[in-house]
Amino acid sequence: MAAASVTSPWLLRKAFQALAFSQPLHTNKHLSFYGNLCSFPFQYPLRSSGLCHIAQVIKGDNDVLLKGVGDKSAIEEVKHILDTARRAATRREIFHTDFLTPPVLKESMIVLQKLADVKAVAQGGYPQAERCRLSIGHSEVFTNDPNVVAAINISGNFSFEPCSHGDFLGAILGKGIAREKLGDIILQGEKGAHVLIVPELVDFLMSTLDKVANVSVSCIQIPLLALEYEPPRTQSFKTVEASLRVDALASAGFKISRSKLVNLISNGDVRVNWTTVTKNGTTLKTGDIVSVSGKGRLKIGEINRTKKGKFSVELIRYL
Structure with missing residues (x-):
């Protein structure tokens, strides 16, 4: 993932062009919308300034900050974003990520809240955007939302x-x-x-x-x-399954045989929360997004236990 300073437009352009041709929401109380930009500004009540305050940003231990990351598949990307935030705060510059998937964006925002004097703005081009870029910098250098989309x-x-x-x-x-x-x-x-x-x-x-x-x-x-956009059309239905395995729920959600779904997993065509699944027995939970190449996406809704010990699962299919 690339990051570049907005203070050097020529270098930014060259960096992105060089990387572009190389062989990767939950909202919270800080969410606000500025026109058609989806922004998550984080500012903190730590009012001291100067080198001692920047030291608070630098001294944070990565292992401690990353310990709370719920989506373990996102850790490496979140760690890279955390390192970028430290550089941005130290240099008092603004750095930009590439477009992030919703899980990485969500986990990054949670981690960035723990850094003093760091502001992060997520922009996807319109309020309902799934994939967004993060602009990260020292809170004092943000005079307006960067134009990065x-x-x-x-x-x-x-x-x-x-x-x-x-x-x-x-x-x-x-x-x-x-x-x-x-x-x-x-x-x-x-x-x-x-x-x-x-x-x-x-x-x-x-x-x-x-x-x-x-x-x-x-x-x-x-x-x-x-931009012309509207809320995605969905169809909701329920299924009763013996387990919450991805091969069981995805086969029911996409109405294809379980054996075919297993083959799709083997071919790398099935993703959970934008991460490729490699095991048929991967367990799903409420809120997970399952996508299958050529088939679309579905979301796992409410899950309840039946009297016979099975699982009644709401499946929300994106049309």
């Missing part, structure tokens, strides 16, 4: 050949752009899609992307305020 409209004749989220994502990644440089992809039906991306790659994507699946497309940059 850009939007591109991809249009074409999709009337006779509708394209999925995966079609758009595959076409963009096929140009050599790393996944972490992309935010959400907002489908627009027959009109195409809106894509959130790091500003440094806007010109490259607009000049190279000419086809999605078999549909010829054109790309233009649009203001974030022009």
Whole structure:
């Protein structure tokens, strides 16, 4: 994950371009919305200033700060963000991450609360964004929210050949752009899609992307305020299973056989909370997001025990 100082635009551009072509919410009481930017500002009642206060930031022990991270798969990324926050506070600069998945964003925010004089702002381009970038710096250097997300409209004749989220994502990644440089992809039906991306790659994507699946497309940059989005459509239903294993719940949620689901897991096509699952017996809990390549996503809702000792599980399928 890259981080660069906003005080050096030329270096920022070069750093992102170099990394872009290399072979990665729960809200809380601090959540607030600024226009179409999703921001989580953290400021603290520690009012002393100067070197002694910065020392409070530096002395924090990583092991202690990371001990409370609930999603163990996110620890390495959170640790990197924590190191970035220390550099930002010491240098009194602002650093930016790539687009983060919701679990990493959530865990990072919890850890960053424990650092003195550090402010973090999450931006995904619009309030409902799942993938967001974090801007991190000493609270005194934040004068406004950094502009670190850009939007591109991809249009074409999709009337006779509708394209999925995966079609758009595959076409963009096929140009050599790393996944972490992309935010959400907002489908627009027959009109195409809106894509959130790091500003440094806007010109490259607009000049190279000419086809999605078999549909010829054109790309233009649009203001974030022009984004068209709506709450995702879902379908909720219940299933009764003997266990909370991912192979059991996912097969029920996506209405495919358990043996086929096991094969998908073996092929690396199943993810829980945006992390690839490698074991069929992975246990799920309320709030987990399960995604299967080519099938979509579902969320695990309320879980209750039946009189016979089985599990009654609410499954929320994203349409």
